[in-house]
Amino acid sequence: MIGRLDGAGSRPAGALDARAAPPAWLLVRGAHLLDPRTGLDGPGDLLLREGCVAELGAPGSLEAPPEAEELDAAGLHALPAFFDPHVHLRVPGREDEEDVESGTRAAAAGGFGGILAMPNTDPVVDTAPVLRSLRERARAQAHVPVGFLAAITRDQAGTELTEMADLADAGAIAFTDDGLPVRSAGVLRMALQYQRLAGLPLALHEEDPELSGAGAMHEGAVSAVLGVAGIPSISESTMVARDAALAGYEAGRVHVQHLSARESVEAVERAKAAGVAITAEATPHHLALVDEDVRTLDTARKMNPPLRAEADRRALIEGLRSGAIDCVATDHAPHAREEKEEPFELAPMGTIGLETAFAALHTELVLPGILSLGLLVERMTAGAELFSLPTPELRVGATASVCLFDLSASWTVGEQGYQSRSENSCFGGRRLTGAVRLTVAGGAVAWRAPALAAHPA
C-alpha cells in the first residue's frame, strides 16, 4: 500500500455514510464476472446475500435463496462498483446545483459504489460541526456511501490550518483546499507536519495562481487563436514538483488531484521514484478530450485544470497505464445552467462526470484498444485504497459493491436527462458505449436502470 501514514489502518466501511436501505439479496446469473484484483474474468453466477458477496460459481450453478431476486444477466458484465475520490456535492450552499441525494443518485447511475465529497462549499467544511451535519445528511439521503473531506485551511483562505485533529475525530476522510491551491509553501509545510497528528492524507489541487492569472483555458495554439487567456501547463507542474519536495522533506502523504499536464505526470513519476508518499488521479475528461474540443467555446468544456493538448492527454493515458497515475476521479462539478449560459470567459469552471465516467473511458480508451477493460476497472476502483478505505471487490465475504454493465449498449449523453441536478456535461450530445444496468453500493441496491425490470423470486 502506497504511503499509508503511521497508525492509519484500513478504516471500516462505516467510515462512509449512506442512508439505511434493505440489504441486497440478489442472484446475478450468467454475467461476465470481471475483477482484476481477484483474477475473475469469465461468465459466472454471483450471489449477494444480506448485502454481502456470498457465493461465486459457474453459470447456472448457484441456487437463489427464497428471499433473493434472480437476475438474468447474460450479456452483461458484473464489475466491482467504482470509487470516486473527487466529487462536488455542493452541499451546503448550492443546493440548486446538486445535493447529497441527487449527487449520490448520479454516482449510483454511473456505477459508483462510493464517493468522496470536496469541502469547498459555502460555508467551507472546516469545522467539526459542519462535517457532522453533512454526515448526518448523508445518513438520511445518500444512495451510495459518501465520505467527506475537510479543508486544509480555514475558509480555504490558505493562511491558518483547520483543526485537523478534531476534524479527523469527527470522521474527515482526508484534507484538501480543492478548488484552490495551498498557495503558500510555508502553510503547506505546516499542514504536512500537522498531518502526523491527524493521520490523514492531504489531497492537493496543484496550481500556481500567478501563472494561471485570468486564464480560462489551456495555453496553446487554440487559446492563441481565440484570444482567451491561457493557463500554462507549468502552472500545475511547478506546484506538483514543489509539493512533492515538501512532502518528501516532511515524510508526508499527499494525493495530487486532477492531473492534466504531461509535465505534471513526469513530476509525479520523479517523486514516486524518489520514494515520496504521493499518489495521483486523472479525470475522464482530461483522458478523453483536448483543447481542440474547446475551440467552439462550449462552456461545458471549461474546467480547471483545463483540457490540454493531445500530448498531455497521451501522457495521462500512459501514466494511467504505468501506474504513475493511481486512479480515475471525476471531479464531478455541477453548475447552474444560467451560470454556464454566459460567455466562456465568464462561465464557472467544471463539468459533471459521474454518469459518464466509465462509458466515456470505455468508449474512448477501451474500445479502440488503448487500455484494457481490466485495467480501466482497476483504476476506477483504486481510489478507495488511497484513502485507506476498503477496495470494492467481487470476493466472497466482501460487502456488496457491484455494478452490472451492458458494454454493447450505446446511448447519447443528456438525451434522457441527467440524474445530477445540473446538466453541464462536457460529453453532452456524445454517443457513448457502455450503460449501467444495476448498481449495488454499500450492500444495497442503489440504482436500477429503467430497462432492467425487477423479477421478484
Next chain:
Amino acid sequence: MRHLISIADLERQDIERILERADSFAEVSGRSIKKVPVLRGRTVVNLFYESSTRTSSSFELAAKRLSADLLNVKTLGSAVDKGESLKDTVRTLSAYDPALVVIRSPWAGAAELVARWTPAAVVNAGDGKREHPTQALLDLYTLRQRVGALDGLKVWIVGDVLHSRVARSNVLAFGRMGCEVTVAGPPTLVPREIESLGCRVRASLDELADADVVYALRMQRERMEGAFVPSLREYAARYQIDGRRLRPHQILMHPGPVNRGVELSAEVIDSPQALIAQQVESGVVVRMAVLYELLASGGEEEATYGTGFTEEMPEPALAEVAGRPE
C-alpha cells in the same frame, strides 16, 4: 452567409464580393443624399457592451444609409446594468424582430451566443480579444484602394498582439488575400503558438524594412500597469513606428485611436504614407456592404438593392448603384 462572426468563416471570394460591394456603396457616399432604401422597414440593433466610438458610429451610419431602423443599446444604464444576462437581453431585443444584431462584447464567443439566442443575423463587432472581422475587412478595403492587388504583400503587424482582436482578425484576413504576415512585439505581448493563425513571429523590428505594409496596434496604457513592458519609454524605443523605422516605400495603418508618441510618432501619423484617416472613412461603406451581404444579397445576383424602393424615393436610380464594381 448568415452571420459574420469570424474571418475564418470567410473564403477569399466572400471577402472579394464584400469589398466590391463596398466600392459601389462608396459611390453612394459621394452623393449629397447618401441614402439607399435597401433595408427600409428592417431593424438593426447595435448592442454594445463596451464603449466604442468609431465602430458603433460607423455601424449606425451604415444602417441609416441603407434606410434601416436603428436601435442603439448601450449597456450603461440599461437592464444589463441591473444584472440582466446576455441571454435575456438578446431574447428581449429579439422580441422587436430585428433583422440583424451588431454585438460588441468584452468576451470571446459572445457573437456566437447571440446567434444562438436570436433568429436575427449577427455581426461580430469585436468579441473579447478574439476577433473584429469588420475592422479587418475595412483594412483590406482601404489597402486595396491604395495599392490594388494584395497578393504577395508583406504585412507586419506590430505591438500588443496578445490583447488585440484586431491583430487576430487581420492575420487571418491578410492571409486570406495572399499576403505574407509577420507579427512583431515584445515577447510578453505576443501569445505562444500564435503562428497557428498563419503568421511569422519576430521579437524585434530589425527586419521591418522588408515590410510593404506596417500595421501598428494600439498600445493600451493599462497594459503598462500590468507590467507587460517595463516602461512606455522602453516600448517606444524598441517598437514605435517613427520616421527612422518607416521606409518611404512602406504604407502605415493603425486601427485607432492612436496613442501619439507611443506606438506611432507624430510625423508618421501625419505623413502621406499613413492610411489612418482612410481606414475610418472606409468603415461606413464596408459595414454597409456587410449589412447588405447578410440581409439583402439573398444569394441572387445584385439585381436590386431591395424591393421597397419605388415611388417615394425616386432617386438614386437603382441601376446606377447596383452592380457597379468601380
